[in-house]
Amino acid sequence: MKTALITGANKSIGLETARQLLQNGYYVYLGSRDLHKGQEAAGQLHAAGLTNVEPLQIDVTDSASIAAARQALGQKTPVLDVLINNAGILGSMSQPPLGTSLSTIREVFATNVFGVIEVTQAFIDLLRKSAEPRIVNVTSGLGSLTLHNDPSWKYYPVKGAAYQPSKAALNAYTIMLAYELRDTPFKVNAVDPGYTATDFNHHSGPGTVADAAARVVKAAVLGPDGPTSQFFSDDNAPETGISPW
Template identity: 75%
Template sequence: MKTVLITGANKSIGFETARQLLGQGYYVYLGSRDIEKGEQAVSQLRAEGLSEVEAIEIDVNDIASVGAAREALGHKIKVLDVLINNAGIGGAMPQTPLETDITVFREVFETNFFGVIEVTQAFVDLMKGSEEPRIVNVTSGLGSMALHNDPAWKYYAVKPTSYVASKAALNAYTIVLAYDQRFTSFKINAVDPGYTATDFNHHSGPGTIEDAAARVVKAATLGKDGPTGQFFSDDNSPETGVSPW
């Protein structure tokens, strides 16, 4: 049975991703900053008959928490097949380049960028034992620099500065990480789940959580001939499913 760790998985897209992967036969380690909320999420899934799941306490903003989660998981398994870096924040709004306080930038980058790096570095040794290791970095269509410079883009006027910058940085990390592992069996990709109705955006998005999670799951379950180093976005590029960086 393949194993997967999903950060920020006690609700929303992360939770639905866990549900869908459980349905495909994965054993899910449901990462949650608040272990009580994580246990509640696990109880809900088990009530649905999805039993191969347990909560892992992990705060991606706290390197000690990440280390403790790695130690805890290492006592349970020797191989981690999939890592989904899902935890993320938007930061206080509005965000403009000249008026947003630097503390907002630091807070958003701590979760959306540095947290991903810390988690990836902590767990990659467990992944090296997998025959088909997969890393999925959940990004945003707003992380595309090419599209932000295109006045014809439908989201051209949407530019929450610290969030945009953090996701662009995450995309850059995905590129160089995939390049670094290009001669291995790793598949490492960034996935834009689309503008989805969640607590994150006060349920303003038109997309469903189910569709958003399915995009993440698709990248998490790529076969051996699947792509790596890609920025998948059905929202930005519905025809090809691949967004410009």
């Protein structure tokens, strides 16, 4: 049975991603900063008959927490097949480039970029033991620099100094990581789940959590002939599903 770790998985898209991977026959470690919330989320899945899941406490902004999570997971399984870096924060709703504090920008980058890098580095040894390792970095369509410079883009006015640059940086890291792992069985991709109605955006998005999670799962279960180093976004590119960087 293949194994997967999802960060920030106690609610919304992360929890639904866990549900769909369980339905695909995976054993899921449900990463949550708050262990109690992770236990509650796992309990919801157990109640639905999806029992191959257990919580794993991990705060992606805390090095000690990441190290403890790696040690704990290593005691449970010798191999990790899928890592989904889903944990992310928005920061304040208004982020003008000349008015957003450095503390806000640092806070957003700590989760959305540095957390992803540290978690990936911590668990890479378990991933290397998989025959078909997959890394999925959950990004945003707002991370596209190309589209942010296109006045015809529907989200062109949605600018910010913290969240959007953090996702652009995450996309860049995805490219670099995929390149380093290019001659291995790894598939490393960034996935935009779409503008989805969640607590993250005060339920302002038109998309459903189920559809968003399905996009993430699609990249997580790619076969050996699947693509790597891609920015998947049905929202940005409905015809091809591949967003410009």
